[in-house]
Amino acid sequence: MESIDLRKVSAKANTYVVSFCSKEMYQDILAHGGTPRKSRTIDFPKVPPDLLSHFVRGVVDGDGTLAWNGDRPIIQVYSGSPLFLNGLIHVIAQSTGIPAPLPQANRDNWTVKWSTIRAKCLCAWLYADNPGLALERKAAIATQFLAWQPRKTPEKGTITDVMRLNFPTYLP
Numbered sequence: 001m002e003s004i005d006l007r008k009v010s011a012k013a014n015t016y017v018v019s020f021c022s023k024e025m026y027q028d029i030l031a032h033g034g035t036p037r038k039s040r041t042i043d044f045p046k047v048p049p050d051l052l053s054h055f056v057r058g059v060v061d062g063d064g065t066l067a068w069n070g071d072r073p074i075i076q077v078y079s080g081s082p083l084f085l086n087g088l089i090h091v092i093a094q095s096t097g098i099p100a101p102l103p104q105a106n107r108d109n110w111t112v113k114w115s116t117i118r119a120k121c122l123c124a125w126l127y128a129d130n131p132g133l134a135l136e137r138k139a140a141i142a143t144q145f146l147a148w149q150p151r152k153t154p155e156k157g158t159i160t161d162v163m164r165l166n167f168p169t170y171l172p
Contacts, residue, residue, distance in 0.1 A: 039080035044087020052095055053130035059088065060126060061134055066119075066141040073119040073145040079103075082110045096125050097162025117154050120145050121167040146170065 035041065047055045060066070064077040079085050085103040089112055093099050098118050103110040114122050127134060127142035134142075150172055159171060 041083065042081045043083045044091065047091070049095070052091060053125055054132045056088065056092060057126040057130075057132065057134055061138050064138075066123070066138050066145065069115065071148075071151070072116050073123070073148055074113055074115045075119045075122055076111055076113040078106070078109050078111050080109050085110050085112050088112070092122070092125075096121065096166055097160045098122055098125070099160060116150060117158060117171065118163075120148055121163055121170055124167055124170045 030036070060075060060077060063079060064075060066073070066075055068074070077085065077088065079088075082103045089100040089103070098114065098121050100112050100114055100118070103112045123142040123145040127139050128146060153172060164171060
């Protein structure tokens with residue numbers, strides 16, 4: 001017997017799980033390009049360079065956090081797939097010169113984090129230099145990040161030569 005189960009996962013958020021309880025339906029989804037355990041195995045997609053900042057902004061808006069760690073800005077992105085995050089940090093570094101640490105395991109997921117001047121420059125690339133559709137609350141935090149000034153000079157190696165070329169107005 002085929003069935004579809006739709007259950008609300010969270011009372012606080014409108015989060016639902018859809019379960020397909022049919023081997024035939026599962027096989028049909030696979031035949032049409034579905035991927036088993038997609039959220040754990042997905043790689044970073046090929047994104048045209050002129051759309052990359054918009055795509056990454058969507059990732060940050062959807063699966064990321066813009067927050068303050070004390071008086072320091074941080075951007076953190078979460079994913080079930082380390083392949084996706086490795087691709088993300090690679091394309092960001094290639095396009096902007098902003099390096100990132102390798103993804104770290106965080107319970108059942110993975111996370112990557114930019115902080116201080118790197119978070120500020122990443123916000124500049126995502127929200128100021130390439131404006132477009134964005135979550136209003138995250139764009140407002142990004143604006144605060146752009147006004148932030150570090151209390152001390154960033155350590156040597158924190159700011160790359162490419163960052164100096166791409167973000168001169170945002171650097172100390």
